[in-house]
Amino acid sequence: MELIIKNLDKQYGNGVHALHDVSLTINKGMFGLLGPNGAGKSSLMRTLATLQDADTGSVTLGDIDVLADKASVRKVLGYLPQEFGVYPRTSAVDLLDHLALLKGFESGADRKQMIEQLLVKVNLWEHRKKAVASYSGGMRQRFGIAQCLIGDPKLVIVDEPTAGLDPGERNRFYNILSEIGENIIVILSTHIVQDVRELCTQMAIMNHGRVLFSGKTDDALLEVRDKVWEKKVGKAELADYQQQYKVISNKLVGGQPLIHVFSEAAPGNGFDRAEENLEDVFFAKLNQLV
Template structure:
């Protein structure tokens, strides 16, 4: 099963062109949707998840017309939005039971077995009788994964799932998503480059509603290989380097800026940098490749 998106377009009433002729082919496995805040990622996710309509274009999931058969999509969809609310005094097990009932699982014994398996999977079984509102950020995100896996969905969408998580929780989240992606289409929408590199073999870079790149992560790295150069520079000279070179990123290393510049040829004083997806991301945003 594949998710096929063709010529998708969406413009809001305030004039924002959120989706501009978006076309993507998303196979089974982990697919990273990478872009800055406001790039159109959430608009695309909400459209795929049947939460908003497109102005034009098409989306098909196997034999399902996503835009015109929303109920069929929702039966096989798991969705973890960027923000999701919970009833403040409801335990995890009761909330999952209610959500499973709403999703059509009427047999109480089947629901109980499924919920137990989900809570064990996301390592929340011992906290099952605690109110979800009392969970830490990482625990709440793991609960979010549990609720979106009700019914073994064929398509899972997670929107900015690791923002604000500490490294330990992020790694636990990575492991859960990787396991899900072995048999399911999983779309990971994020602005965190590391998330995509750690989890995904296929990816797309989007900005201002447009797809700037779509393909294999290794192919993306090839586009900047041998064209990224780095150097540590004094803080007071950073602006000068930004004026003289195509600086695609800078970060503090030991309190001193380490800059990456884009150049087809060697640059005096710079050494060749090992290419990474962050370089691809910024080079695409600046239309350098």
């Protein structure tokens, strides 16, 4: 099954043009949608999740017209928004039972079996009787994945899922996403480059509502291979280097700026070739260097 997005456009009433002629083809597996805040990622996710309409364009999931047949989409969709509310005193098992009932699972025995399997999958079975509102951030995100998987969806969308999670919870979340992404389409919308590199074989980079890159993660790295150079510079020198070179990024290492620059040939002046990474691609695309 493929998700095919063609020429999608969306402008809000306040004049914000959130999506500009967005076209993507997304196959089974983990797909990373990478971009800074305000890039249009959430607008695209909300459109795919049938929560808002597009102005123009088309979206198909297999033989389903996503924009026209929202009821059919919702039957095969799992969605984890950036923030989601819960009933304050409702336990995980009761809330999943309620959500499963809303999704059309009328058999109590079937719901009970499915809910047990889901809570075991996300490692929350021991906490099934606790109120979801009392969960830690990581536990709530894992509960969010459980509710995504009700009904064996064909498309799962997760929006900024690891923001605020500690490293242990991030790793647990990665493992769950990787497992479910083996058989269905999983779209991971994030501004965290590491999330995409560790999880996804396909990706797109967005900014200001436009797609700057779409393809395999390894192909993205090819665009900057042997063209990234690094050097430690003094803080007072940073502005001069930014004027002289195509600076991709700078970060403090041991209290001293380490800059990455884009150059087809060795720039000299003490620069060493850097091992390219997805963060270099991301910032080079945002700064229109490649």
